[in-house]
Amino acid sequence: MRKQQLYTLHIDTIKKLNLNIMRGNRSQFVESAILAKLNNLDQVNIDEYETRKLIAIVYNRLCNQLDDTPLCGIMRSVLLEWINQ
Numbered sequence: 001m002r003k004q005q006l007y008t009l010h011i012d013t014i015k016k017l018n019l020n021i022m023r024g025n026r027s028q029f030v031e032s033a034i035l036a037k038l039n040n041l042d043q044v045n046i047d048e049y050e051t052r053k054l055i056a057i058v059y060n061r062l063c064n065q066l067d068d069t070p071l072c073g074i075m076r077s078v079l080l081e082w083i084n085q
Contacts, residue, residue: 017029017030052082052083055079055082056083058079059076059079059080059083062075062076062079063076
């Protein structure tokens with residue numbers, strides 16, 4: 001089932017779409033692009049994060065664990081030292 005919906009796009013985007021995608025195929029092209037983007041929402045690109053932020057995330061996870069083994073303590077210490085550099 002299809003439903004017509006109005007969305008506003010930048011004029012340059014519309015021009016590119018009209019130049020590159022044949023009439024009659026544009027709706028399918030736009031739908032495919034939207035679905036591709038939506039399907040990747042739950043995927044994380046680790047390259048988008050700074051190392052410092054990733055280390056802070058791991059440190060917080062370790063602090064929230066119930067496991068308080070000596071190894072966990074050492075890892076927290078090392079990560080905290082790295083964060084504070």
